[in-house]
Amino acid sequence: MKKSLLAAFGLILFANAGLLLGVWRNRSGPPDSELRLTDRELVFPGRRAEDSTLTLHLRWQNTAPLVAHILRGGRHAHVPGWFDQRKLLDLGFDCSVPATATEASEYYRRSLPRNVFVALEYDGLAWRQWLQDRESVLRYQTEMDRASIPFESRWEDESRTESRLVMIDASLTPEDLRRKHPDRNRVIILRALARVVVQPDPVVSYLRGAVTRLLTEDLYVPPKLGLLIDDSRNEKPSGYSVVLRNGSRYEPWIAALSVN
């Protein structure tokens, strides 16, 4: 029975040592990437009642969403060129049943998401392309919903407030992604979940990949930095910018925060 007590103490110490060692390994040495983001990409969701913990939510443009926007003529917006069937095979997904087969929908509905690494580019070519794609979606949505806000207003609003962090690639290894996207001040590599989707199409249905979530989306803000955000919200609301570092284990953290 004494052994059980020693084991209980040992487990507490062992688990905490393992966790803190992992954090040290992630944060020691040069970071894999360092990005300066704004409150458009790291959103302050507000403080919850009776909760002293402050986190910022990482907002990003999903160019491989689970459900694609449908445009006039049955075309799909936001269907990426990069997350096609070839990429799915590279990531180890089983694509043995053709998308046109009758059992395809049931087969891929039962397939499970897999762990992958994804690359997100900040304020680059992908952001400009995303805005361009978004224009046609907004035009179509404004046409469909006549009583809504005019297109120009929506377009202006989105280009001013939407996150400029856009998903551009996925791979099984982070090294592969870094080789393809070497800019460490513009491209961040994170862990994510991806799955296969059967995309129905009036011409011919096809398989594509969808990224369902990033594994780390809520980032802890240390109390000292949290006070700056509180101050920025109290009187005259102003924006802030954040230095986001990503370590060797692809677990990001907020290294600095400054109020505009």
Add this chain to the structure above:
Amino acid sequence: MIIVTVDQSPQEHADRLRIFREELDRLERQKVLELSPEQRATVKSYLDRALGELAAQFGVDTTESQRQMSLGMRIASALGGLALCIALALFAARYLGDLPLALQTALLIALPLILTAGADVLSRRNATVYYAELISIVAFAAFVLNLSVLAGRFNVSPTPNALAVWGLFAVALAYRFGLQILLVAGLVTLISWAGATATTQRGVWWLEVGDRAEDFLFAGAAVTFLPLLIHHTVWTRFPSIYRIVGSSTFFLTILFLSITGHGSYLPWKQQTIERVYQFAGLLAAPAAIWLGIRRDWSSIANLGALFFAVFLLVRLADWWWDWMPKYLFFFLIGVIAILLIMLFRRMRGQLGRTR
């Protein structure tokens, strides 16, 4: 000095002594047995001393009223522990975030260590287990809070390995203080870890474990038969806890798959998978009753009977509910229940004859 035999717990020993004393009184009253005054005094003195020492050493109940009170105290300590866990989590959420990160880290690590040490001190000072039980439950919650909050503070990706550490910790505390509630918590957590790890090995996100439920079948079966490898000399009620947790997991998984074949590894149509598991459930439940009777595992036999009734009820509802008049449906359920009682009575009778 009282000697506790290895095949029974102190409480079981005390129960046997208490029943022996009551039976002795009854036999004497009915003149079946007549002891001389000296013999009676010797037996009475032995029983009083034995029960007294067991009560002092292990805090066992020596009378029926004490036994009933103990059950109430046990429930109170479990509920109290649960309430303290919630209080701890809410307190941490309210105030911990205001402290510097280094202090938060130190507090989160220290809390389960202090509570575990506190439970040990209390168990040494008190023969009864209630205080130790209450504090152990809080220590377990503090350890869960410790790792989950610390992982959140450093943005660490969630991993199923935390489940293994929590499960082992709960089992360690259960064996230290003889706590059945923590053994249940530990086994359930370890089964979850086994399922999640099997899912991860296939390259799939571990929280999708529920979408491939077969992993729980193997984990449940393994836990059911684990007491065959671990000999319990002190906590003699633990093997039946293993069997209850393991076989409940096993049967609940079959029940889940028989209702929604969507969550299976089998590469067949959903309806085919459901039929396979419906059939498997109706076969596995009587097999469990047979095994329970054969090995004298009453928990397995009872769970087998319970799940047999559940499987049958689910099947009958599926087959008959839509087209049969409701009064007839419930009448038939009642008739089947009577038939089952007759069947189980016959099995019990046969069991009595084989003993």
